[in-house]
Amino acid sequence: MNEFVETLLELTWHEPKSSYDVVIIGGGGHGLATAYYLATQHGITNVAVLEADYIGSGNSGRNTTIIRANYGIPESIRFYQHSLDLYSTLEQETGCWIMHATKGLLWLAHTESAMRNERARAMLNTACGAETVLVDPTEIKALVPQLDLSGGGRYPVLGASYHIPASTARHDRVVWAYAQGAMQRGVHVLQNTPVTGLIRDGDRVVGVRTATGDISAGVVMSAVGGNVSQIAAHAGVRLPVRTHPLQAFVTNGYAQGFGPIISDTELLCYISQTARGQMLIGHEYDRETSYSLQSSFQFLQANAIKMSYLLPFVRDLKILRQWTGRCDVSADFSPIMGFTDVDGFVITTGWGTWGFKAIPAGGEAMAELIATGRTPELIEPFALSRFAADHAMADQGSTGTR
Amino acid sequence: MHAPERLDGLRVVATPDALDHAWFEGDVVVFRIAHDEVIAFGAVVAEVPDEHAIVERETAFVGWGLSYPEFDDLVARHVEWPLPTERPALAQGMAAGLPVKLWFEHDRVLLVVSSGFAHEVVERFRLPAFAESVKKQDTRRMRA
């Protein structure tokens, strides 16, 4: 957390103790939300969240803040819809303004086969409780008058699935809201404390090693984004995860009130307007795995031109900033939550490009799992053991926007 | 400048050694696209000393014959990798975002693409889509 924000929040920072009931590695949204729900729902406050840098400095501060539940398999729709519901009441619950705004989300289709996909998506979403309808070009034009329905003469818009409750929130504020809520209840958040290894006793993980000393723990949870394979390797756990860079950029301001979030599964790009009025444009993650946070000109070039086919006005905007985050993409494009083969070591990972929207539900479920020692029904399908059981939750088609 | 011509021929997959000694009837241009694969444009009959060789008709490509000034003016600036200096030579890669094969002869360059990309070539390199004679015929037909 940066110094300016720290002065605004009522927080008490602590020196690390030598032992906690629960140690959470990774001070991003998932780690802090887990600590928050451990404290609020289960009364477990002897908890430390260890963050290598400042909280929210990883992918929680690099994502494009889209909250949606229009997934392609029932288990995922149910999970993400619950997360979306928790987000919509998070401001009342935490008392923190997270700048939550319901905007709706259009998934554009340019071909008949894409239309079939979106029609199927709308029906499945509706059946599973995530409000999604199919809209025709006239309705799309009414929602987004700026859209060129001919797609620059190349990508004509035939229709879209319109996910009505999709929303955005300010990502840092989500992180700070959970951090503040957890810390006020006694959770220790330790910034600038990278974990260098795990302490093992036989087959169990019993603590973590840091540069400033060992910390023992009843349960160690990895909520790491980006270096999760390395953390898991310390426990001897192999993961079906590859780390890819994901890039995004924002332009200068455009007239406030730009309609819904627009995503294009064929062009693999999406756009939304931030609270400041900037147009935020993102893309599919980079093809090759990498831990580098370097941004590329090729990305800017490719996505600027694609977006200008759909929304000609972006030609007149200037690119202000671009950045890169690291996505832990699981082998079946669904998250991995729950126990591992190693006692005392639980994990939440595989969040690819879809982690931000899952912060409340993921945190709540992992807190329940740690507190009760049982896997909540909501996240049972997402256990790491599903790969050995041949129950992969394949849903790549729903990762088209973040 | 010439309109695109359809390039028919044979695609042969065989051992590298057999391809070194392969013989094609007629006036052919042979692209060695990989160590174990050639496309012989203009070929109808092939003799390949490899009993397991796969020989198939290849009709997917179109090509533009360009003079060197035309190539330099329209195509070379879209190529972001070093071009071969020997002649004849084959170069394969991306130009203006399209997968192209370039065949460098002494007096001309043959720009070859899969025909599915032909319209993109026309647009991106500003190459002619039709022969002049076809254009004239079309104009006459429209007037009539």
Place this chain on the structure above:
Amino acid sequence: MLIITCPNCGSRPVEEFRFGGEIPQPPESITDPFERDLDQVWMFTNVAGVQTERWFHDAGCHRWLTATRDTSIDRFVD
């Protein structure tokens, strides 16, 4: 710009290639045949360092090649 040297076609920008991922290598410590198969199919070492990986020259010769790359800085190494 990342450059890959294709044995057939020469040096080309990375955009011409399709990424084929790390070459699966179940660790020696896994001895059970089922566990080795499971690891081979699903798991990744996902190293933050030098990785041996496959690339497909999509815009050129349509052949696979093996390259080594330092994933921590996204640069090819010899």
